[in-house]
Amino acid sequence: MITVKNEMADIKKSDILVEHPRLIQDAMRLRELGGVFIAGGTLIQLNWEFGQPLSTTLINLEPITELKGVEYIERGDSSFVEIGALTTISECIENPIINEHAQLLVEACKKIAAPAVRNRATLGGNIASGIGDSIPALLVLDAELTIRIQDETKVIKLWGLLSLLKDTPQLNYLLLLIRIPCQKKGEQAFFKKVGRREAFTPALVTICAQWRRISAKRLEYIGIAVGGGNNDPCRLIVVEKILETNDFDENLLRSLYLEIVDEINSYSDPFITETYRKHVAANLLVAELMNIFCDKEG
Amino acid sequence: MKIDRFENSTNDRILENKIALNITINGRLYSLIIPPTYRLVDLLRKDLELTGTKISCEIGRCGSCSVLMNGNVVNSCLVMAYQANGMVIETIEQVSQENLHPIQQAFLEEGALQCGYCTPGMVIALKSLLDKNNQPTEEEVLDYLCGNLCRCTGYNGILRAVQRYKNESSAIFDNKTLE
Numbered sequence: 001m002i003t004v005k006n007e008m009a010d011i012k013k014s015d016i017l018v019e020h021p022r023l024i025q026d027a028m029r030l031r032e033l034g035g036v037f038i039a040g041g042t043l044i045q046l047n048w049e050f051g052q053p054l055s056t057t058l059i060n061l062e063p064i065t066e067l068k069g070v071e072y073i074e075r076g077d078s079s080f081v082e083i084g085a086l087t088t089i090s091e092c093i094e095n096p097i098i099n100e101h102a103q104l105l106v107e108a109c110k111k112i113a114a115p116a117v118r119n120r121a122t123l124g125g126n127i128a129s130g131i132g133d134s135i136p137a138l139l140v141l142d143a144e145l146t147i148r149i150q151d152e153t154k155v156i157k158l159w160g161l162l163s164l165l166k167d168t169p170q171l172n173y174l175l176l177l178i179r180i181p182c183q184k185k186g187e188q189a190f191f192k193k194v195g196r197r198e199a200f201t202p203a204l205v206t207i208c209a210q211w212r213r214i215s216a217k218r219l220e221y222i223g224i225a226v227g228g229g230n231n232d233p234c235r236l237i238v239v240e241k242i243l244e245t246n247d248f249d250e251n252l253l254r255s256l257y258l259e260i261v262d263e264i265n266s267y268s269d270p271f272i273t274e275t276y277r278k279h280v281a282a283n284l285l286v287a288e289l290m291n292i293f294c295d296k297e298g
Numbered sequence: 299m300k301i302d303r304f305e306n307s308t309n310d311r312i313l314e315n316k317i318a319l320n321i322t323i324n325g326r327l328y329s330l331i332i333p334p335t336y337r338l339v340d341l342l343r344k345d346l347e348l349t350g351t352k353i354s355c356e357i358g359r360c361g362s363c364s365v366l367m368n369g370n371v372v373n374s375c376l377v378m379a380y381q382a383n384g385m386v387i388e389t390i391e392q393v394s395q396e397n398l399h400p401i402q403q404a405f406l407e408e409g410a411l412q413c414g415y416c417t418p419g420m421v422i423a424l425k426s427l428l429d430k431n432n433q434p435t436e437e438e439v440l441d442y443l444c445g446n447l448c449r450c451t452g453y454n455g456i457l458r459a460v461q462r463y464k465n466e467s468s469a470i471f472d473n474k475t476l477e
Contacts, residue, residue, distance in 0.1 A: 017315055018334040018380050042358055042376050049357045058335070060380065090370070114445020116423065117358050119370045120377070200359070200444040 011054040018058045024066060024148055024174065027059050031172050035059040039086055040120040042113070043129050061086060067124070067176060072097045079182040085124025085175045089134075090115065092123055101182035104210060107191040108137035114200040124175045127158070130165060133206050135233040136225035137191055138178065140210045146177035155179075159235060166232075186212050188292075192284055193228060196271075203228030204272060205281045211292065217247040219292075226264050226281050236263045239285075248293045256289065257282050319379050323348070324392035330379075338382050339363045339374035342389060350390035350418050361446030364419035365389050371426035373445075390418035393425060400466065401425060404459040412450030420446050420456060424463075432467050434460075 019035060021027040031037065035057035038044055048054060061067060067086040073079065081101045083092065092098055092109045099106055112118060112126065112133045126132030127145070135158070143158045149172065156164070165171060183189070189210040195201035206228030214220040222243050227233030239259050246252050260282040266274045319330045323346065332341070339356075342348040342365070351374055352362035358373040365374045366388040393399045401424050404410070411417045420443065427434055427442040434442070439460050448456065 013335045014333040015315065016333075016335045018317075018378075020380075041378060041381065045376050045378075046357045062381075110441070113358070114361065115426070115442055116361060116364055116371045116373045116445050117376070119367075119372050120381075 011056060016054060016058055018060055020060045020063050022063045024064060027174060028148055030059045037061055039122040039125045042117050042121045043125060070095050070097050081180045081182060083123055083178045087123050089118035089121050102141060102180045104137050104141055104189040104191060108134050111193040123178060128175055131230055133193060133203060133228060136206050136208045136227040139225040139233060139235050140208050140223040141180045144179045145175055148174045148176060190288055194280055205277050207281055207284050219243055231266055238263050253286055257286050260285050317380055319383050321382050322386045324389055332379050334380040336379040337375055338377040342374060348389050348391055352415055352418055361419040361423060362416055364422040366422060366426060371423050390422060401463050404462040408455050408458040408462055410451060410455035410459040416446060416448040433464055
């Protein structure tokens, strides 16, 4: 009988090599050789402690200066906030440009982990995890990502990258930049994270929305996203459409509740069932929708 | 100072896989030769015997291992050696080098510690907050301490200590203004 030795099982933390490329193309070359990108490293170390196999090589992205910085960009009638992937979660909370033009992202970042973790973790890392709490907010904000795949730099919508990763989870890409359209006058938003206790904890479910009203009973548009925990973050396209094309009343709310439960993809774990998570999300969303339509000033 | 605790290992690859780490800890510069992924918490506790920094969850959830890195609170269990290169680290030993820090004094006076295991991390996190804003609201304090877990005091003593610190520092400020 031939046995194949599992090399990964023999790797110890002290065996791990760390490379420090200064250029994006060097980082990509190291990735093709089998290394793993690391920025703040908070999630990688969490995963190690939970028994995920160790990688032989870490590619430290911190020396790549192109991945840093926050800028306000105006192009014609449009304006954007561009955030380097290495920007820490704390920097996102404190940055005046992000505070002025993408308040929803600030609200989301305040709910990610605790201050000591936020001082190390990066926005790029939170997105690249595929399950970070910033993702629902960025989906609602219609964020675009600049990524490097092999030798090409591409711009792709966040939802586009998430669906690409579902088909090709081993895709070799490096996230360079997050571009968010500036929030416009009259737009309102909320972000809610529900965990198993009040202090910092992984989410059961995270919901957020951004909307603009045209009358007391009608929204001009609404974007709603659900994520958190190990939920696949997604926009609730059907629910959004119903809200944009119907006047609000109690009957609409009842049918929306069922639609929300139907549209969310969730999961069960040993503690919480998929059904429970879906109902938590639906309850929260319906309560927030009530607030939107009962707030006459909104 | 040079720490070479790995020299006796039989694994040549480990012996080769080391970095030169220059790090300032509590005002003293250290030059160390260690593996790049060696954790800051292990360096502090095992190699430098700075055991005031505690270790518990090892995944950045409990805050027992909090230290200041360039003035910002971080979990030393989540900082690897290569990430700490060139950084300035302050541990609980530095905070009370000569006298107790006023927040430590307030902890004593308000009975904010029971077993005391979480206390160094709590003090470090609060120092980080109070250095930036010495009159935080209760909401800001609660938000700042959300990554520091205590299973003994129930947090009320800790919040009383912060309130005492705030009262006393605002009284000092008022006296200075009157002068």
